[in-house]
Amino acid sequence: MDTSRGKHIASVGTVVPERTIIQAEAIEVIEKHYKGKISNESMELARRIFGHPSVKTRHIAINDPAFLINEDLDARIKRFTENALQLSCDASLSAMKTAGLKPQDITGIVVNTCTGYVCPGISTYIIEKLGLRRDIPAYDLVGAGCGGAVPNLNMSRALLDDRLGSAVLSVSVEICTAAFHMDDDISLIVSNAIFGDGASACVLWNRPQGIELLDCALIHAPEHREKIRFIHKNGQLINQLSADLPRVVGKVAAELVSRLLKKNGLLVADVKHWALHAGGENVINAVKDELGLTEPQVRWARKVLSEYGNISSPSAIFALKQILGSGIATGDWGIIVAFGAGMSAYACLFRKI
Numbered sequence: 311m312d313t314s315r316g317k318h319i320a321s322v323g324t325v326v327p328e329r330t331i332i333q334a335e336a337i338e339v340i341e342k343h344y345k346g347k348i349s350n351e352s353m354e355l356a357r358r359i360f361g362h363p364s365v366k367t368r369h370i371a372i373n374d375p376a377f378l379i380n381e382d383l384d385a386r387i388k389r390f391t392e393n394a395l396q397l398s399c400d401a402s403l404s405a406m407k408t409a410g411l412k413p414q415d416i417t418g419i420v421v422n423t424c425t426g427y428v429c430p431g432i433s434t435y436i437i438e439k440l441g442l443r444r445d446i447p448a449y450d451l452v453g454a455g456c457g458g459a460v461p462n463l464n465m466s467r468a469l470l471d472d473r474l475g476s477a478v479l480s481v482s483v484e485i486c487t488a489a490f491h492m493d494d495d496i497s498l499i500v501s502n503a504i505f506g507d508g509a510s511a512c513v514l515w516n517r518p519q520g521i522e523l524l525d526c527a528l529i530h531a532p533e534h535r536e537k538i539r540f541i542h543k544n545g546q547l548i549n550q551l552s553a554d555l556p557r558v559v560g561k562v563a564a565e566l567v568s569r570l571l572k573k574n575g576l577l578v579a580d581v582k583h584w585a586l587h588a589g590g591e592n593v594i595n596a597v598k599d600e601l602g603l604t605e606p607q608v609r610w611a612r613k614v615l616s617e618y619g620n621i622s623s624p625s626a627i628f629a630l631k632q633i634l635g636s637g638i639a640t641g642d643w644g645i646i647v648a649f650g651a652g653m654s655a656y657a658c659l660f661r662k663i
Contacts, residue, residue, distance in 0.1 A: 317467040318520040319512050319660070320477070322631040323404030325397050326369035326508040326618060333360045333503070336368075336375065340502065343379045344492055352494045359503040364591035364612070368506035368619035370487050371397070378490045383545055390426030390488040395435045397509035398483045402440060405511040411477055413441045418469035418478040422451035422458035422623055424540065424651065425484045425547070432483065455538070455650025456587055458482060458623035459510065460658050463646070464526040466514050476516055483509035484622035489540070489547040497551040504590055505549075506619035510627035521634070521644070521660045527570040534558050534653035559589065559649050560596030566655045567601060567647065574659055576643065578602055583644030585630035588615035597647070610636075623648070638662045 337360040345353065371393035372378060381389075398421065406412070419442065421433040428435075431450030436442065447469055454461055459482040466480035486505035492498055514523070537552035552558070571577060578601055586597060588611045598608045610632040614625055621628065626648040633644065642662045649655040 316516050316518060317470050317523045318515060318517065318663070319523060320515050320517070320520040321405045321408035321513045322627060322634060323401040323408065323511045324508065324624065324628050324631050325400040325404065326506070327371040327393065327397070329370050329373055330367050331370055331375060332367050333365060336360055336503070339375050340492065343376065348492065348494050352499060355496065356499045356503065359499055362591065364615055365504055365619050366616050369508060371485050371507040372487055378487060386488050387426060387428070390485045391428050393485050393507065394423060394426060394432055394483045394509070395439060397507070398432060398436050398481050398511070399439050401509040401511035402436065402479050402481060405479070405513045409477070409513040409515070411513060414443060415475065415477050416442050416446060416479055417476050418447040418466070419481065420449045420451065420462050420466045420469070420478065421481045421483065422454060422462045423483050424452060424455045424458060424622060425486050426488050427452065436481065453651065454623070454654060455540070455652065456589060456620070456622045456625065457648040457650035457654055457656045459627050460526065460646055460648045460656035461528065463512065463514070463523065463658055466512070467523050470514060470516050472516070474517065478514045480512040480514055481509065482623040482627060484624060486622055489549055491546060491548050496553065497549055500551055500590070501549040504620045506621050508618060508621040508624050508628070510624035510631070512627060518663060520663070521638070522663050524659045524661060525570060525574055526656070526658045527566055527573070528654060528656045529562060529566045529569070531562050531653045538653050539651045556590070556592040556596040558653060559593050559655070560600035562653060562655045563597050563647055563649055564600035566657050567645065570645070570657050570659055581643045581645050583633045583638060583642060584608060585626050585633055585644065585646040586611040587626045587648040588612070588620055588629065589625070589649065590620060591615065623650070
């Protein structure tokens, strides 16, 4: 196993919009505005899904959720841009403060999102708003969907050089409400019932402090592309999810983790901490069963899902922060596992030093 690279996560910051919404309020909005517009069967299905106890609260980047119903595309991308920037900056400031760094100490930044597109990317807005140096490498990743935080971490650690002062921001931000749409489609009903907004930021550095990122792996399964993806309809992003998705995710994630562990001479039993993407109750269950994990090992994913919903790409980092905050002993092994559009899955092996 190669541990000579010395790339570490120094700190993690997570933020969500101030506006919270409980599931009872959310279904009231759906009933008020879509009664008679979607079938009775779809409405009854929505009531059951919104009433599932796995999600209790979410945070949304809009004060009145009723405004989502007729939000035009120009207003939507404006809302995405403003909120993605603010949440990204807040998460970054939190992570930098914990690491004891100032904006001028940052030597690179990588940002990923899948719920909106702006050009130039969000990274340049963050550089401007936070006063980061204007000569640092800055990259914006798109297309990885809910799995995007892990390839972001892998790219961010590649930006670290041998200088002791090297420090890179890895930012994941999603305004999932910017992809709101409702119709007689179970994909949309599920999406509207579980997705929320939020952002995460990690400071990566090469100091021997924090958790060491030892290896990352990925797997693409494009034969399952239609089971999890965004499609464009009338100029709008529409989420497409298959009822078979949990089974597929479980199988793909298990294959990925098996490869990563075998490469590093480890077994599932050696890994104490699992920062899983909170993709939904059935998805968490499928990954748990395929990997043979215990309920305590998936509790952080369940906690994130319950308190925030599925925040898309930041979800796995939210789970990681829960793990770090709960107490992690020196020498403990952990894995971050995320998956999303493609179908693609990503994993990162870490160890507390």
